[in-house]
Amino acid sequence: MSSPQLRRRVGEVVANRALGNYRQLSVVVPTLPRRARPGQFVIAPPDASDRVLPRTWWIADERTEPGFGSTLDLVLREGGPAGVTLPEAGDSLALTGPLGRGFGLPTTPVTAVVVAQGDAGATGRWLCERLRARGSSAHLLSVAPNPEEHVDLVRARRSADGVVLVEPDSVLEALTALTSSTDAAVLYAVGPVSLSATVAGVAEQAGVVSQVTGVHLGGDDVGTDVCGHGLCGACDLPLAGQREAWLRPCADGPVVRGDLVDWEKVR
Structure with a gap:
């Protein structure tokens, strides 16, 4: 049986807003089985038919609300490869993740x-x-x-x-x-x-x-x-x-x- 993290989840983009030279995508996905941590990432399908490898993005924040789902914030550079557009609010976006080992936090204040x-x-x-x-x-x-x-x-x-x-x-x-x-x-x-x-x-x-x-x-x-x-x-x-x-x-x-x-x- 595959890991819950490796399951592809279809989410809805609820915001695509400017953040200086970047864009922040907020994507609502079904409630995650475990909370995301800084240092984890998600995978999205290739953004063009001539690309084989997927898109990989750091997670910039995560919020989970009972009955609503989990919202993942993804920060991407403005622009990107020619001919590629980012999803807009209301679009569906398939994501795999959160993936990997995130940053460990100290057990005592440092x-x-x-x-x-x-x-x-x-x-x-x-x-x-x-x-x-x-x-x-x-x-x-x-x-x-x-x-x-x-x-x-x-x-x-x-x-x-x-x-x-x-x-x-x-x-x-x-x-x-x-x-x-x-x-x-x-x-x-x-x-x-x-x-x-x-x-x-x-x-x-x-x-x-x-x-x-x-x-x-x-x-x-x-x-x-x-x-x-x-x-x-x-x-x-x-x-x-x-x-x-x-x-x-x-x-x-x-x-x-x-x-x-x-x-x-x-x-």
């Missing part, structure tokens, strides 16, 4: 730094909310090449104890300083694999725990498509300290401990 880039910034914001609800202090490091590409900073500033904006080439320096100044006990990363490598490296140098995403989802860049089921092998990561051993984030993640991956081989 100080955490969450680093998020691009459309994954909405997931980072959601993770900060969850951390603070559990009594932890959460600082968000939002990464984008220009100011317009930070996701919904008004809500982000309400969700975190502090928000730092930084460009991609300054992440290492900014994160090192923020980790030191906040005395963070855990670092989180959601976004491109290159970002996860940087965050895992800073955590190792600081002697703290890191949880990072091991696969790039939601991007429109050529070569970033993955199947989302762990079958294509495009997201494989080499395990640290083991020769010819690999981790497949689609199936074994997407959230992994930063110290499990040999990031030098990934680079």
